[in-house]
Amino acid sequence: MRILTLQGSPNRNGSTAMLADEFARGARQAGHDVERIDVAYAGVHPCTGCVACGYGARPCVQRDGMAAITEKILAADMLVLATPLYYYGMTAQLKCVIDRFCADNSAIAGRRLDAVLLADAWSADDWTFDALVAHYETLCRYLGMRDRGQVLGYGCGTPSMTRASEHLREAYELGASL
Numbered sequence: 001m002r003i004l005t006l007q008g009s010p011n012r013n014g015s016t017a018m019l020a021d022e023f024a025r026g027a028r029q030a031g032h033d034v035e036r037i038d039v040a041y042a043g044v045h046p047c048t049g050c051v052a053c054g055y056g057a058r059p060c061v062q063r064d065g066m067a068a069i070t071e072k073i074l075a076a077d078m079l080v081l082a083t084p085l086y087y088y089g090m091t092a093q094l095k096c097v098i099d100r101f102c103a104d105n106s107a108i109a110g111r112r113l114d115a116v117l118l119a120d121a122w123s124a125d126d127w128t129f130d131a132l133v134a135h136y137e138t139l140c141r142y143l144g145m146r147d148r149g150q151v152l153g154y155g156c157g158t159p160s161m162t163r164a165s166e167h168l169r170e171a172y173e174l175g176a177s178l
Contacts, residue, residue, distance in 0.1 A: 026175025
């Protein structure tokens with residue numbers, strides 16, 4: 001299986017990257033090909049709402065890093081969304097990429113991708129991830145993706161907190177289970 005991880009943290013070596021790397025380690029050991037894109041550094045500009053794409057009828061008019069990401073999404077079998085929790089949602093960098101899906105909604109939905117959510121947050125409150133999970137599940141429904149699992153890293157505000165948690169093991173096991 002070809003797995004593409006969109007890593008949404010601007011911190012390439014933080015808790016989110018650690019979760020993504022452990023997931024990838026497990027998936028690779030299970031025989032899958034995994035690629036990670038750090039979307040904060042992919043040069044993707046926000047959707048301008050110009051609708052020149054006709055919501056999939058034509059390519060996006062912007063010439064930036066999104067075309068390469070879209071090509072990789074359309075070649076993948078699984079899309080992993082990895083993000084730290086920023087004010088109860090995904091990072092702006094990851095949201096920017098997802099907003100740009102509109103130019104390719106039909107093509108992405110036609111892939112019937114599997115999907116995974118990897119997320120981490122400082123907070124350990126039981127409701128911490130409610131809004132993010134609702135958004136992710138709505139994206140899965142809208143794009144016809146099948147949720148294959150979620151690792152919600154409660155209490156993972158720093159790399160040391162993440163290393164001390166069970167969430168790295170959970171990410172590895174989810175990847176290995178594919």
